[in-house]
Amino acid sequence: ILTCQHKYYARIAQQKYVPEATPRFAIVSKEYRSDVEKLPFPLFIKPVKSYLSALARPLNTIDDLNYYLENVTIPEQFLIPFNWAVKNYTDYAFDGSYFIAEELLRGRQVTLEGYVFEGQVGLIGIVDSVMLPGTISFERFVYPSSLPMHVQEKMFSIAQRFVTGIGLDMSLFNIEFMYDDATDTVSIIEINPRMAAQFCDLFEMVNGVSNYDILHAIVNGKKPIVHTNGAFQVAASLVCRQLQDQRVMHAPTQQEIQAAQTRFPELRFYPWISAGDKLSDVLQDGTSFVYCWIHLGARNRQELDEKYQESKLLLPFVFERM
Structure with missing residues (x-):
């Protein structure tokens, strides 16, 4: 359940079991951006733990990405139970305070x-x-x-x-x-x-x-x-x-x-x-x-x-x- 709820680790599992249906992706945060260089723009970004598409949006340029990461924050109270579960029931390196950037899908x-x-x-x-x-x-x-x-x-x-x-x-x-x-x-x-x-x-x-x-x-x-x-x-x-x-x-x-x-x-x-x-x-x-x-x-x-x-x-x- 936690694998599905954490969008980054869900993508890793998708890459393993259904690679043909998995777009390219990278985990990012205000301090961690190195992996996103692999992705072409425009791309799509969202919190790794979210609700009803909150804070999810397409970004057209690296400047848009930098502005997003500098100015968008996930409400701390929203993440408390999820981060507790991640800490106590997984060995995940990334908790719910990160974002996932993905190849933009069309259709x-x-x-x-x-x-x-x-x-x-x-x-x-x-x-x-x-x-x-x-x-x-x-x-x-x-x-x-x-x-x-x-x-x-x-x-x-x-x-x-x-x-x-x-x-x-x-x-x-x-x-x-x-x-x-x-x-x-x-x-x-x-x-x-x-x-x-x-x-x-x-x-x-x-x-x-x-x-x-x-x-x-x-x-x-x-x-x-x-x-x-x-x-x-x-x-x-x-x-x-x-x-x-x-x-x-x-x-x-x-x-x-x-x-x-x-x-x-x-x-x-x-x-x-x-x-x-x-x-x-x-x-x-x-x-x-x-x-x-x-x-x-x-x-x-x-x-x-x-x-x-x-x-x-x-x-x-x-x-x-x-």
Whole structure:
């Protein structure tokens, strides 16, 4: 688990078990930069231990890298439990205070969700990750993926070999992949030794089974059931964002939320902030500001878009520039 959670040592393990899916990488910090000279610019940088893409971004030049390392810091409180685990349960030379610089990947991004039960790796599903145009901020996650089936099969094969290689068992996991259709190559972005909680509603709407049910089965020593009869053909987690920090003057009331769920019974609403808050009061990715998630199911992607637009009207936020 700690191997997966530490992005640098996860890359070393990927290099061992699935080298064809592993981009070039180097560990860096304010004081340690020698290995990064092996990488071409532009490159991508992120903390070796992070949350929801916080502090992750592309860098175009060595000057950008130097500025990043001199000015970006990881909150100390966030790292305390992780660094304690690294110190007491591993022989790793690098704790969570470092960054990993990586070869920049291009293509279509997805997340593969799976599980391991008594050494057998199972597939739950693959979710498309859609970015806001011109940014690295997620605009929505849509299940099932629209990738060709041969690409999805290749991703699952990579997942099987890697998860088996590191010895992960009796657990859920998710792997973020990038598919470059120009070269027909699949690369691992990162792996997490847990479920992607944001996708639980999506799998329940389409597969008929929540990842919490799958986790419950594994914990109780039972082989999980992954698919029954879901109510929808497609589902999405819609990520509502602003591109600038603002103050929230109005957030949806309980009555407005109930009205939206009466209109769309499957709707799940997850606000990140409340009236009076600044968008920057919660941890963000550094390039935009999330204020809520809206989860919906539909017969197809067109209907999904229509339901999303109506849901935003039913769940109004009002912002004030600062």
